[in-house]
Amino acid sequence: MAAPQPSDEDSASPALGRSLLWPVVAVGLGFLLVYNSFDASAGVPPAPSVASLPTASAPASPGPSASAAVPALPPSYPKRISIRSIAVDAPFTALAIGPSGQLDAPPADDANLAGWFKDGATPGERGTSVVAGHVDTKTGPAVFLLLSTLKAGNTVDITRDDGTVATFKVDSVETFSKADFPDDRVYADNGTPQLRLITCGGVYDKQKKDYEDNVVVFAHLASATKA
Template sequence: MAEGVRAPEPPPRPAAAQAQKAVHTNALPPLPPSRPLQIRIPAIQVDAPLVGLGLVPNGSLDVPPATDPWLAGWYEQGVTPGSTGTAVTIGHLDSATGPAVFYQLGALRRGDVIEVDREDGRTAVFTVDGVALYGADAFPDAQVYGNSDRPELRVITCGGAYSRSAGGYLANTVVYAQLSGVREATT
């Protein structure tokens, strides 16, 4: 956001020990594509609707509208959460009035759970593999956005120091997670 954090304390930064992604061998079969509706991250009390996002003219991922800082988005031209590949979700760290949906994202740890409710009635359950803070000048595009042969999820927000002269935050917090469970809808 253009305003910087308006909160009593700065947002948490990921611990360096969390940056190295864990290696998992318990691959679950992928789910068929289905529009994601809601994202929940119990460890940081996130429960937010998801809106589809595209790319802006310079080729970067758009962000959810600033008028609703408690809304998260997903890259709708890419993989849907739970399908084979890397699904990407994004949300604001803060707003002109205070913390926003992913303000606490840097506090996540390996083993935390992320749940994504899908239009097909299933909930894709992901386990966090790693959490990292990357400076804008060293952002690993291929590692974050690159394709995967298994269902993975990235959750991204702003991070690091805020610089009014640079036009915003100087880094991004990225959460890496892989599909670890599926809950079927109950009727």
């Protein structure tokens, strides 16, 4: 299902290549991932429980770095995510809590689609905004195929309904076991606008038909401009 699992420049578009390097990397990884997930529903992280997900109405005490952060933006739905360093350019779909009490996954029939937890903070708003995407589907590579290759300092641009482009700077990229996922750390509200990009990673368990880990990108709001 979806998310518990976001350069100066930074979701993967169907054409993964803005340079000759990306198509080669994508094709190589694509064959591996298609083989791995042939019988799986898709390579998306397990959903966090409704209790662990951040909400826009659950403020916490500002963290020590809050005073130095870029001012938070007013709420506005995200329209598109761009991560130039890994050739991502994709629209958003809203994700909600399903009947199971977990976050639904983005549709598996659209490889170039990012999902945003609609009951949490909007990207750029104060709080932690959660974005999830497939690493692969039954048909091949998907939007967050190369998410694990991001580095500190890379950027993620999110275009919002209000015409603002919120630019987030990557702080770290980490991999966690799904069996021991650190909800508190990933979803904590430290009083500043935060972004988490999440997908699957690690070894693919053919018996469980799922990946063993989640890749999580931690990022903070670095600037905001009008589109």
